[in-house]
Each structure stands twice: as C-alpha cells, then as structure tokens.
Amino acid sequence: MIRTLLLAASVLTLAAVPATAQPSGGRQQVAPVLATADAVDPHSFARPREARVSNVALDLSVDFAGRTVAGTATLDIVRRPTAREIVLDRKGYDVQSVTDGAGRKLAFRFGPADKDLGTAFIIGLRPDTRQVQVRYRSRPDASALQWLSPAQTAGKRQPFLFSQGQAIENRSWVPTQDSPGIRQTWSARIRVPAPLTAVMSAPSEGVAGSFIQATLPTGTRTFHFRMDHPVAPYLIAIAVGDIRFQQLGPRTGVWAEPATLPPAARELVDTEKMVDAAERLFGPYPWGRYDMIVLPPSFPYGGMENPTLTFLTPTFIAGDRSLVSLIAHELAHSWSGNLATNATWADFWLNEGTTTYAERRIVEALYGPRVARQQVALGIDSLGKAVDDASGPTGADTRLHIDLRGRRPDEGLTDIAYEKGAAFLRTVEANVGRERFDVFMRGWFTRHAFQPVTSAMFLADLRQHLVRGDTALERRLQLDRWVYKPGIPDNAVPADRQAFAAVDAAVAAFPRAGAPVAAWAGWTTDERLRFLQRLPRKQGAAQLAALDRGLRLTDTGNSELIFAWLDLAVANRYQPAVPALERFLTSQGRGKFVRPLYKALAADPSWGRPLAVRFYRQARPLYHPLVTRDLDALKL
Ligand code: BES
C-alpha cells in the first residue's frame, strides 16, 4: 500500500520538476513539495520549487571537548534545469567548503541574518549539478544541541549530547532545507569517543538494538544509520552518551543511562501493547521499530516523536506508570506528524491536535474509557486556560490555522493546537459516529503517508471522504469555523461532568471539610491533578499546610503532581514549599514545568524574584538553550 502511495507521490514531483531533474541516488523516494500559497513556509529561506534537497548523507565526528560536530553533509538535489542556485537554511554552523559530486568547488554566500531564522545559505549550481557536499562545523552554542558535562548526567562519569530539532533548530547542525514541507531521506555515519554510544532517529544499519560498529585504535566508535522514508528534517535527531538498551517487546525497547534503565523499562512495560493498539486504530506501524531513549533531566520537553526513537524526559517516570499517556502521545505521532506532516508551522495543530486526539484513543484501548474520559476532561480545562492566555475567545491565536509570520514557530506551541485540535476531531467523531470517523482517519493517514499536509487539505479530504455532500452534516460540523476562526465553536462536545464527580465534590467541600485525606489514597494521578488544579487559586497558609500534611504533596515523586502543588504554593507565597521548589527547579529542566514557575516567581518582586534569582543562578547550566533563551528574558 505505502509503496503505491510513494509512487504516486513521485509522479506528483515529476509534474512539478522536469523528469531530467531526478536525483542521482535512485534508491530514495522523493516526496512532493506542495505548490499552494498556504504551504509556503515563512520560517525557511529555501525555494524548493526551484531546487530542493531529496537526501542528506551526514558524515560527522562528535567532539565533546570542543562541543562541535564536524564533517560533511552530502545533499542529493532535485532541481529545475534552469535553477542557478539552491538555498539552504543555516543558523550558525561554519562552512569550510562546498563542492559538487565531482569534487569541484561551488560558489556560496549567506543572506542577511535573522536572529530566529538564521541566514539563507545560497549555493551556486552548475547546469549539471545533482549533488552538493558541504564541509562544516557546528558551533558550541548550536541551538539544537545540548552538551552535558558528566556531572549533569545520572552516571556522572561520561558527557552526553542530544539534539532537539523541532521546530526550526536543526539548521544549527544539519546543513539542509529546514522546512517541514520538504521531506528528505537521510543517512549518517557518526564517530564518537569510546566508550560512548550514538543513537539516531533512524534504523541502525545492522540488527535491531545492535550496531555495525567498530572501536578503532584511535579510541573512536563509528555508528551508521539510514532513514529510507522521506521525513521532515526537524525529525533528524541524535543522542550520544553512556547508554544501554533494554528490549521491551518484539519491536519495542528503551535506551537510557545504566542507572536509569531499570526504572525506565519498568515504567514502559505497556509500550508494545500501545503499538498494537495504535495499529488497530490507525493502520500498520510503518517505521519498523519503536524504541525510546530516556534522556538526562535537562531535556526541555516531555517527549519528542523522533522516528523509530522517541526522546523522553526522565520526569515521566512516576514509579506507577501513571504518566505514560506521554508515550501514547509520542507513539501517535508516528502517524499524525511523522507520516502526514504539517507543511508549515501555521498548521501545527494538524500534528499536535490530531496526536492528542489519537493519544486518548490509545489510552482508551489500553486503560479503558473512564481513564480516557478523564484525560479528555483535563484537556478541556487546559483548553479553557489556553483561550484565556490568548486574550479570550476573540484572540487571533485561538485559531487552529495560526498566523506565525514574523514570529517564532514556538509561539504556536500552546494548548490551542493540542486541545482545540483534539476537541475539533472529537466533535467530528461525535457527529458521524466512531466507526465512520475511524475509517476516515485511517484513510487520511494512508492517503497522505510521507507527505506534507495543510489545513485546507485536511478539510478537503474530510469533505470528500466523510461529508460527501451531506449538507445537513456540513452545516452541523462548522468545519471552517473550527479551523479558521477564533474561539471554541458551540458544537464542541462538552466535558463529561461525571468524569470526576467524586473529585469535584471534594473540591467543593474543601473550604468546610479540608483535605480529602482518605479519598486521596484511592485516587489516580489524573484525579489528584484535577483536585489540585480545580482548587481556588487563593489559599491561606493554614489551608496549604493542611493540604501538604494530609496529602504529602511535598514528598511526591510524581512530577506532574509536584508541579501542580508548587504552582499553587508559589501563587500564595507559601514559604514551607520553598525547599521543595528549589529541589524541583534545580533537578530538572522541562520547559513546561520550569517556565511557568520562574515566570510566577519573577512577577512577584518582593517574595518570588529573589528566590528565582537564587535558583536560576544555580540551575542555569542544567537548562537547555531553548529554555534559557526564555528565562534569560525574565532578567533574573
Ligand atoms: N512534538 C512535541 C514537542 C515539540 C513541539 C517540540 C513543538 C518542539 C516544538 C511533542 O510531541 C509533545 O507534544 N510533547 C509534549 C507532551 C505531550 C504529552 C503533550 C511535551 O513535551 O510536553
């Protein structure tokens, strides 16, 4: 099936680019680049309709002392015969030389610099150029790379490196066209100092979980990877460290530092079942293996859906598997995001909203409808907050298709994309019935496998395959309103008011009855979160002390719960929580946790700010460049 689709895709490319301009490799599939105005990416300098990269071959050495990766990137290009140049994206890496396939020098220059986008990297083409080789070196401050000293790892003896490409950071270490609408196959040969191991978001050349790898007398080890499916370049990822692998199921496993591996593997026991459930919902898993790597605590996200190798924060390890909806989420991206990919960041909701919807379907399949309904209800609460944060239901940024021109794509990283997107799909599902909706979703992924997609394409596909001229249904769905207009349409499926009946009763009773000590013991993490998030924001010290004593919040090892508690504590200047706050902020750097806490502290000049200054001074070296970029702006 997928093979046929890819053939169809290359036919499309042929239509856009003359047949003489096919890549030299021949082995790789070439995915189309969309031609419509809404698919033009304002966050890339590339002009893919003139000349585009179809395959990237990296040959790199990782230097921990110099904090650089250096070597060559060999790019296969597809071009119009008349194209005089190819434009890549570049943010910081230094270029030593550019040559063609025959080793002849090619002229190159850089465009003016933009602090977020970097510069255009313009390479002159000869009439017959089909391949371009860039010799380069990344800079120590490359925004996609975090270099950790041994002290910042669990093992404390070896350094660690990991990358985070989404949204537009990979242009700091991979010379290519860094736009999600320009899919590329890729391969890599990576040299690292022994005894470290390199893993990437592609099959290793060799048997699963092992590598064709040699330790040379020079003390280096070499690893090979190859991704034969065309992927968006933000999905190229690397991690290097003292890491080991543990098999979880026939096609699932986890990498982590030795000390982290046993608890990580215990937390992840359900992964193989999740892949099976996801396949039943969305169609065959197309990437071969589904492995994960648990990174050191400075990883700035909860998870990142790098193909074949999801990157994870260690803060999802709660000991009771209560935070594994994160795995369902990253796994779901194997279809929504990695198969069908937003062509530009304006349609980020197509990646994240669809994934959030799919995540809860996987959770339902594994843990039952009650758990899924509760997670939907928590999501609806988050959506309400996101609408408020975006200046209410008329705010321009409450639109799914969002205008990010002149802004960083991360500004679209809000619960509007995740939760309004998911709410939209739940609304369509409720209107057409689950059975029909599931057929449609499977079809959507198959019809757009390994291709870029836009909001307009999603709506057109939905109209063609689901609405099919049913004017009453069309009116009921309010499709354009959901995607292009601000606010939440009135046909949104409301939250199940019964989902948290007991918890909500405890919230209402709290002023009289106090902390629900007995009930708490029997509550799930989601129920506990609902309770803490629904309590009135203003609390006195006595109430907070009673909560902490009764529910043992300060001692919890659950990162989501401690965050919810500290958030409440900071809002009320609750002094006894300060040691726990310090521990939390100096032991992990997940942006979702540290950004709001510092922001709240910084906004309170007499109590919070001095604390924030003290914690930040201590913790800043731990935090990822993407996080310090925002926290530095608080001028702590
Ligand atoms: N792809 C995102 C992470 C991301 C988005 C990184 C945009 C950079 C730019 C990932 O799938 C994600 O959504 N992670 C969430 C977890 C999820 C359960 C909501 C996170 O990191 O919190």
Ligand code: ZN
């Ligand atoms: Zn996601």
